[in-house]
Amino acid sequence: MVSADVLKSNIVELFTYLIPFIKSELIEPGYISSEDENFLEIQEYLNEFDEYVNGRLALLQESLNEVEVILQCPVCNQETVEFKDExxxxxxxxxxxxxxxxxxxxxxxxxxxxxxxxxxxxxLYECPECEFETFLCLDGYQFVCLTCGAKPTQDDLTTCSGPRCNEKLIYSRYSENGDYEVHFCDVCEDYFKHA
Ligand SMILES: [Zn+2]
Ligand SMILES: [Zn+2]
Ligand SMILES: [Zn+2]
Structure with a gap:
């Protein structure tokens, strides 16, 4: 069952695309007037939904502020998912x-x-934590694994420069005095050991 809230959210999403389309394809060429009663009515409905959806989002804001990494929801399309793991x-x-x-x-x-x-x-990259190919970059900096829920940032990661993998993403490693340590992914480490 789809809840009324999810339906409203999706209708807003749909009209967000439809309204500009109506304007450019129907109103500008003169097929319908921008004062068309049906069109005005649709916009009025939409504003009500929009206000409703925004109102609900405002209520959720406090809880969402606590969430470290927020993902977009494939059901309602809002950026309101707290992802722990699969x-x-x-x-x-x-x-x-x-x-x-x-x-x-x-x-x-x-x-x-x-x-x-x-x-x-x-x-989709191979996750440095669980090795499933469900690891992705959200915004150029924050990564998340959709399987195990690992959430490293670009700063935590580097690419393996070993010969056996295709620049696999691995965690950066630092020595006790904070120096960056060159190291390789498990597959390449293994290769060096047995080479
Ligand atoms: Zn949702
Ligand atoms: Zn993972
Ligand atoms: Zn490697």
Whole structure:
């Protein structure tokens, strides 16, 4: 069952795209007037929903401020998910745990297709913690693993320069006096040991 809140949130999302489309494709070429009664009515409805959704988001803000890393929800599309690990992804807006979060999140928000077409890099990396290929960068700095819930930042990570992997992401390592220590991923370390 989809709750009324989720429905409202999705309707707002939908109209956010539809209204500019109506303006550029129907109003500007003169098919309908910008004073068209139906169009005005739709906008009025939307404003009510918008206010409602924003009101609810404002109420949730305090709880969300406590959350370290917030992910977008594939069900309601709001940035309101507290992701702990694959069994615990709680959306404050939906007010429930999102089942199969990783799968839904990847389907909705991660472009796993164009890199296959353009030969670019996959947006999903192998996680340095659990080794599943569900590790992604959110904003160029914060990383999250959609399986184990590891949340390192760019500062915590480096790429392995060993010969056996394809620049696998690994945790940076520092010695006791704070010096950066060059090291390799498990596969490459293994290779050096047995080479
Ligand atoms: Zn949600
Ligand atoms: Zn992981
Ligand atoms: Zn390596």
């Amino acid at each position: 069994t615990d992804a709680y959306c404050y807006f939906c007010d429930k745990n999102i089942k199969n979060f990783a799968e839904k999140y990847i389907d909705s928000f991660v472009d796993t297709y164009s890199h296959v077409m353009d030969g670019g890099e996959s947006p």
